[in-house]
Amino acid sequence: MQSKRQQIIDILKERGNATVETLSKELDISSVTVRHHLDVLRSEGLVNEPVVRRRATSGRPQHAYSLTLKAGELFPKSYDNLAAQLLDEVKARYDTREVNVLFEGMARRLLADAPHPVDGDTVEERFDRAVQFLNQKGYVARWEQNLGGVVIHTCNCPYEGLARKHPELCNMDFNLIASLTGFTPERVCHVTAGDGSCSYLIREDVFNL
Template sequence: MGTLSPAAPPTTPERTKSRLLEAVKDCDCATAQALADKLGVTVPAIRRHLQDLQDAGQLEVRTEKPGGRGRPQHVYVLTEAGEATFPKAYATLCVDVLDQVERLFGDGAVLRVMDARRLEFQGVLASRLAGHSDLGRKLTALAAVLCEYGYAARAYQENGQWYLTQRNCPAPAVAKAFPQLCQAELTLYRDLLELPVSREARLSCGAAECRYKVG
């Protein structure tokens, strides 16, 4: 009796959507028909997946004429959120650039770059915190702004002591390679709040969060 080959695992909707995003990225004219042909599924099925991806904000549809002529047709394109689903080497590029800055301009060059960025960001934060004189309100407002930048920040008080935490680091690989980034952040909070600020935990050192003690 012959050995039966294991059945191929069924294609999940999530896998189909992932393949569909790849097809849109690769296709010069990503119409529903072209995408259905490329993935080997029916047009009604592909339209359901396309609608799901539009609802998720990963695709948008445009009306274009093929080659600038002929009847208009609906063409699907990736949004910024759709592009973000593909792997990016931004962290590696950033580390490489900073490494070259350090090699070309000396050990203090990276810190000077970080300080320049810190001063610019400090101006942005200061304008958003203007009008908050109370420390609690100021830290809560600061945490809200940091969340907009992807830091997953939170301000809270414990036994009369204020803390600011960040559960996400937008550039963990860079922070690990160049601790000057974390030092610039600590200096930023000290200058912005005009109070003593100390760091008690750090994501890039393996902690679950960056935690700052304020005041």
Template sequence: MNETGSTRKQILLMLKTNGPLTVSEMAEQLGVTEMAVRRHLNTLERDGLIGSKLLRQAMGRPTSQYFLTDKSEDYFPKSYHTFTLDLLNDLEQSHGSSIINQLFNSREKRMTETYRPEFEGKDLRERVKTLAELQDAKGYMVEWEELEDGSFKLIEFNCPISRVAHRYNQACSCEINWFQNLLDAEVERTECKAKGGQNCVYYIRAKNEVRQKL
């Protein structure tokens, strides 16, 4: 991480551990100027990660005190996968594996219905771009490209659900199914992080092109 990113991370960590702080308090702890702190705070506030409130003092002018917003919680480590795995395991033990299939089938249907409006009226290239942006915003670190034959390659360098998917393969099936539903295309996954791959790699081709090759 570069120095700028490191400083912003330190500011978030200070606010997480110490609670609301003023610019001068942060500058003193970081060993930098107040101007430097304000520059980082402007960016963090613009991104919705921090907020500010006016702190009235016994003497002198009021000053701003900065605090973390709910959005900032996404930047701190969580053990959601452990909680999720425990819940799924409890359900499986109590109701059998069929309940797990039902849960992932319901998730697939919900994801398709939720995002379908964002894909309607677009050609395949635009749909792939929309999917890439959607997954990237969810933390999958996505890159995509159009290949010479008109098909597309989409790579996810991160998989937030990899630990769940490693235990429950239904998660991977659910993912590729709602990709196909929203893209209205043939989607082939050639590499999967949950199965030991370096990344999740998808090849996407229009349905009519697949039929012509058969």
């Protein structure tokens, strides 16, 4: 992103909103140039449509620009650090059994809107629905049939940085796969072990393809 556009984003983040006139003075560039940069940022979904702001004195109304929610993703976040500290605190305060109960509760919440296996479904329908749900949750999942059965690949771990220190999250994913498919899987690849994905094998002797 060009530096002037980044400066515009920074100013809007600091002030909440700003007019073309304000941005022009702050950046020492013409109003025409400011409008061009704003048009580009709007086309990229980073700046909202301008809101009319009445002047305190007489004169033409001004148009104030602000950032979209998408633009917020451009700024550093500390979600992983906060989550890691919370998990560390939980483990420091509770014993293993209580920690496991907490993670089981998290899994139930995650599964609250999940599709459940239905009698009469084909295996293909069951795996298609499971993968669709996983993709909605950011796992970048797919499944394939191989000689040993069916393998579900999750190519993105939504909490990879945390899972390396907190394997309970990996166990939660394992149980998630089991609940979605109705079959007990076997983890054959693991991102935290250096593999490109977490992959789960459901052996062919469990069902008939």
